[in-house]
Amino acid sequence: MEELFPDKEEKRSHMNLVETVKAAGVVGAGGAGFPTHVKLNTKVEYFIVNAVECEPLIETDKYLCRTWAERIVRTVPVIGDSLGASRRVIALKAGYEREIAALQEAVRASGSDVEIFPLRYFYPAGDEQTLIQQVTGRSVPERGLPSDVGCVVDNVGTVLNIADALEGRPVTGKYLSVVGEVRQTVLLHVPLGIPVLECVEAAGPLISDFALILGGPMMGRQLTDRRAMEQAVVTKTTGNIMVLPRDHYLFKKAALPLETIKRQTRSSCIQCRMCTDLCPRYQIGHQMRPNLVMRNLWREQAVKDNEEYLKLFGDAANCCSCGVCELFACPMGLSPRRVNDYIKGELRNRRIQAPKNPEARKRAFADERKTPTNRLVARLDLTRYYGKHPQECRDLCPDQVFIPFSQHIGKPAVAVKKAGDAVRRGELLAAAAEGLSANIHSSVDGVVEEVTAKGARIRCKAEKATANGVRIRGGKE
Ligand code: SF4
Ligand code: SF4
Structure with missing residues (x-):
């Protein structure tokens, strides 16, 4: 090797x-x-x-x-x-x-x-x-x-x-699937920093007016703006790209303004408790009862006392944003996840620290209240894309890559190369900063064209390298 x-x-x-x-x-x-x-x-x-x-x-x-x-x-x-x-x-x-x-x-x-x-x-x-x-x-x-x-x-x-x-090889490549409105669900092995749209192209999008989700439908990062899609690149954490019609339910749901969500909550929450009973954090014993946060939302602005605020809304601090409540549980189509995200911001603004229960215990009946994957897929209007498995893995070789210096939790890495430098695949491009950070290596053989605070653009050698090092001479694979 x-x-x-x-x-x-x-x-x-x-x-x-x-x-x-x-x-x-x-x-x-x-x-x-x-x-x-x-x-x-x-x-x-x-x-x-x-x-x-x-x-x-x-x-x-x-x-x-x-x-x-x-x-x-x-x-x-x-x-x-x-x-x-x-x-x-x-x-x-x-x-x-x-x-x-x-x-x-x-x-x-x-x-x-x-x-x-x-x-x-x-x-x-x-x-x-x-x-x-x-x-x-x-x-x-x-x-x-x-x-x-x-x-x-x-x-x-x-x-x-x-x-x-x-075996002496740093992280330079990524395996990922491309699914959804594509000719064929594909599994790709690509160098880090390859444009996301090149991966989409490799799968053959069936529609031109698409938007993307990087990751899964529940917690993935949505890209609906064409410019954002063009700028997006594959990083160490990109495991999947979903191609969906731009008017898909998931994009419409995410685009709802917070004020609309709050108004709907105040007028339509029937306190059925489904959001709480199906909440994975509640099920493992955490103090996480979204139905109570939703019930109290109407008076949130009027609560000035921090202790009372904590009592009414402190549960939101334990939300992991999995989306079960919003995209599966709620029969009224409400969005406890978005409300919790909002409340978490308010807890920070008010400098309120919710106490932690160190002795969490799984709730009775938790195993009977799991969200079945196939029912979730149906609820998300994704059934037509479900169960399509890629047959083989393909390597892609881009003309250029843009390698971000922040592909991890913590501080961005610090550039050690400058424009004009020749680099080999696996060579250190940016060193981990002090504290929580991670090294970033070049994913290709090439020449650094530009270094910014965000990352480095590298023009790949004419004799291109794929993510697993297979050399391909000239054009695309
Ligand atoms: S599931 Fe919906 S309607 Fe039921 S309590 Fe939760 S937010 Fe309210
Ligand atoms: S998004 Fe938060 S409140 Fe909703 S189900 Fe997941 S952990 Fe529970």
Whole structure:
């Protein structure tokens, strides 16, 4: 395999996993982008690999599991040993039969003690806290960390990035699916910084008037403006691109002004409690009762006393914005998630700190109140795109990339290259800042054309590199 740390001495000095992962710029690949070396710098009982594919229609985790089963199973004990974890678990949906078979075969062949944990189809099965509850029976405290209950959770893509790091390769590429209004659902392997629209083009959009969601339909980032779509690039956390008609329900729902949402809440909430009963945070025992926040909204402006405000609205601090209440539970079409987002801002403005319950316990009947994925898909008007699986993975090779310096939670990395510099794929482009941050590496061979505070634009060499290093001479693949 190609060696990508340019400085061999540098690689040799990364003797322990945490330093190696830090040098390679590994961050949570499942969407959060939390720097992985920080997560791994602890001791816990459970190391859980999240291959659940939390949101409907995403295809990436499945592909990784069936394609790289042996590599995943080989890497998990390395991470588990570093964490001192006695339980090493790969969690994925029970219906992923091919993927489970591939992982089980890899476990059998290696004789490792990695456990495979199948979950039911529900949303949000891949939410970190819900997953921990399912696997361990423990509830993470309100606004707490998995390590508070003896767990570290990493996405399966992150595990593969760690496997690369152990072999001296930093994070330079990304696997992602493109789904929705496309000729064919595709799985792509692309260099970081490739324009999102090039990925869409590769799938063959069936309509011209489309808008995009980066990620899943429930929590993904919506791009409805053409300019925003043109500027968007694939980062370390882009696992899926959804192509949908611009007038799709999901875009209309998200575009509703907050004032309209508040007015609808005051006039139409029937206090049925469905938003609370189906809320994943309420189910694991957190103080999260959106129906009460909705009930009290009419007098929110009149509440001057912070203690009373906390009593009426403090629950909103525990909302994880999963969207179950807004896009599935509420029979009146109201938006508790958006109201909670608004209240969270008000709590910050008023400098109110909601207390945390450290002893959360799963509620009775929680298992009977899960949101079934297929019903959610129907509710979201996505059934016609559901169950279309890509057959193979394709590499794309762009003419240029724009690599953002902030692809992670924390401070942006600091440029170490300037315009005019030639760079190799895997060479350090921007170094992690002090504190929480992550290294950023060039995803291609080429020449840096421009460096801004936001990132670096690189013109790829005529002999282009794809994300896995396959050289393609001239034009497009
Ligand atoms: S589900 Fe809707 S109508 Fe029912 S309590 Fe919640 S916000 Fe009100
Ligand atoms: S978005 Fe709704 S369902 Fe999800 S955690 Fe917040 S209140 Fe609960």
